[in-house]
Amino acid sequence: MVAPESVLSLDDARRIVAEHGFKPATTTTSPSRLGVEIEWHTVRIDAPDHPVPFELLESTAKRIHLPGGSRLTFEPGGQVELSSQPLPGFEAGTAILADAQALAAGLADVGVGLVGLGLLPGSPRPRALHSPRYDAMEAHFDAFGPAGRTMMRQTAAIQVNVDLGPELEAPSRWQTAHALGPALAATFANSPFLADAPSGWYSTRLSVWLAIERGRSAPVGSQGTAGDAWADYSMRAPVMFIRASDDDFVPVCEPLSFADWIEGGHDLGWPTEDDLAYHLTTLFPPIRPRGWLELRMVDSLPSEWSIVPAIVVVALLEDAEASKRIAPVLEPLEGRWEDAARHALHQPEFARAAGECFAAALDALPGLGASSEVIDVVEHYRERYVGRERCPADDLLDTWRATGRLVPDPDGTPTPVA
DSSP states (O other): OOBSSOOOOHHHHHHHHHHHHHSOSOSOOSSOEEEEEEEEEEEETTBTTSOOOHHHHHHHHTTSOOTTOOEEEEOTTSOEEEEOOOEETTHHHHHHHHHHHHHHHHHHTTTEEEEOOSBOOSSOOOOOOOOHHHHHHHHHHHTTOSHHHHHHHHBOEEEEEEEOOSGGGHHHHHHHHHHHHHHHHHHTOOBOEETTEEOSOSBHHHHHHHHHOHHHHSOOOOSSOHHHHHHHHHHHSBOOEEEEETTEEEEOOSOOBHHHHHHHOBTTBBOOHHHHHHHHTTOOOSEEESSEEEEEEEEOOOGGGTTHHHHHHHHHHHOHHHHHHHHHHHGGGTTOHHHHHHHTTOSHHHHHHHHHHHHHHHHHGGGGTOOHHHHHHHHHHHHHTGGGTOOHHHHHHHHHHHHOOOSOOOOOOOOOOO
């Protein structure tokens, strides 16, 4: 909560941010851990254009036993999210797919379906979840345009969480992840619609996220040291709201960077270390450091493909030869996040990069202890999409052209991958 006078210096804030982002969350370096977070839109199976009553969704989902131990949460638009435990190797993929299977089956019993899609088209959904944080967040976003409200209510993503690696390698892994990010966004693009028609983007979700507020959602960048880059970004980023009390989150609707708040204060008070830690939770770059790296640029996918991004990321970041191999094909994509979202694999340099990334990942997986089932699902994705210079959004567009349908059928229960 805020203080009545200045208690935090800019230098101390920068140090705290760098430590928060790049102090490893664990001292264990081998085997590295993987965490997977998957969001789905929830729809009525009998009427996909209508929202699910949140009370039904929440009460049913919370009764479902999740055998893999994932954490269940809800997003403002009624999206449901599973977050796996951080587990070694590829165990998180197995665990979260078992939980997804249980969740899908349990919700289907009450007529609720899960849709793996980056942005849910159709009429804007009402906000299902209300809290002081989400109320203030939406008020802040509304002061700067419509993208924030769309992001909160209609988007869903897959997040891949990976360890920093050995301490001396953390900046290198940070840089590799930034180089890889646009290729991942393009390869797994799965949101070609907005409202009731194609948007002109293959990942409309990513285009919306990049539009909400550049100082909050733009990439951090990988120039200089990783800690300094994250500290610079965080201090420049706009303050979303000020927590006057546990129940009173006051939206900030005029530009105010965190550095400005430290140096000039606000009518409500001055920021504390606790306010700084909370500020970091309101920043949404495609790659966010939290003692591990969160890769946040991938659209939600049909369940059969939902762990492929995580497997590919682990292979390319964990295997040093794979990281070196993909560097030349990723260089032409540097900073091209909008191109990735707009064109996916329909630009030659993106198609070339995706092909090389999948080839390098598949070569690395056996040495990383991946099972044949894990390798097979990556190979199948390559055959269906990457090898044909396509992404899941192409399937959605094909269906729309043939039938006019915007929302696919809810996912079936996913097949576990050992």
